[in-house]
Amino acid sequence: RKEVEQDPGPFNVPEGATVAFNCTYSNSASQSFFWYRQDCRKEPKLLMSVYSSGNEDGRFTAQLNRASQYISLLIRDSKLSDSATYLCVVNFHTGRRALTFGSGTRLQVQP
Amino acid sequence: SAVISQKPSRDICQRGTSLTIQCQVDSQVTMMFWYRQQPGQSLTLIATANQGSEATYESGFVIDKFPISRPNLTFSTLTVSNMSPEDSSIYLCSVETAGTVKNTEAFFGQGTRLTVV
Numbered sequence: 001r002k003e004v005e006q007d008p009g010p011f012n013v014p015e016g017a018t019v020a021f022n023c024t025y026s027n028s029a030s031q032s033f034f035w036y037r038q039d040c041r042k043e044p045k046l047l048m049s050v051y052s053s054g055n056e057d058g059r060f061t062a063q064l065n066r067a068s069q070y071i072s073l074l075i076r077d078s079k080l081s082d083s084a085t086y087l088c089v090v091n092f093h094t095g096r097r098a099l100t101f102g103s104g105t106r107l108q109v110q111p
Numbered sequence: 112s113a114v115i116s117q118k119p120s121r122d123i124c125q126r127g128t129s130l131t132i133q134c135q136v137d138s139q140v141t142m143m144f145w146y147r148q149q150p151g152q153s154l155t156l157i158a159t160a161n162q163g164s165e166a167t168y169e170s171g172f173v174i175d176k177f178p179i180s181r182p183n184l185t186f187s188t189l190t191v192s193n194m195s196p197e198d199s200s201i202y203l204c205s206v207e208t209a210g211t212v213k214n215t216e217a218f219f220g221q222g223t224r225l226t227v228v
Contacts, residue, residue, distance in 0.1 A: 041224075
């Protein structure tokens with residue numbers, strides 16, 4: 001089983017749609033959770049951290065369910081510019097500070 | 112935040128040769144991380160480069176194949192040695208900001224797109 005698993009994608013949605021991505025992680029002791037965005041042929045960049053209480057940043061909402069070891073990202077009112085690959089990222093805090101990345105979910109927003 | 116300059120941005124190399132990738136950070140950082148991203152896949156950690164000590168390699172990666180240097184707190188190199196076509200990939204260096212663990216953010220270099228022919 002992969003340490004971080006995501007929806008396989010790709011997701012093709014029309015502009016204005018709401019789309020949700022899911023992610024599960026294997027280590028129940030994980031403490032830090034993030035969503036990163038990676039545009040084609042670019043490096044990943046932080047989209048948002050994910051907090052236990054859930055958090056929102058404009059059209060983006062992230063949720064964490066520790067009991068189910070599940071993270072989600074909701075994008076409302078999709079824009080063409082949201083087209084990218086969204087990476088679920090976990091820091092397992094097992095003595096190694098590096099992040100563990102999911103395989104990514106590709107989103108294509110269509111006009 | 113951190114700004115990372117990584118070079119080269121791309122290269123096409125002959126099998127059996129070696130390529131050294133450089134990363135320069137605009138601030139001092141304790142650890143730098145080297146990742147590989149194969150086509151259509153996510154990032155896989157190769158090793159953690161620590162200043163003043165040997166790099167720590169992940170399972171499946173060895174120092175002879177991927178030697179790393181970390182001469183100071185702002186610079187690191189990764190060498191891909193004795194390359195084969197299977198080494199064709201994007202290589203990225205990364206650092207994390209200081210602060211609490213929950214609020215750390217990873218920053219990446221622009222990546223090196225390597226093609227081995």
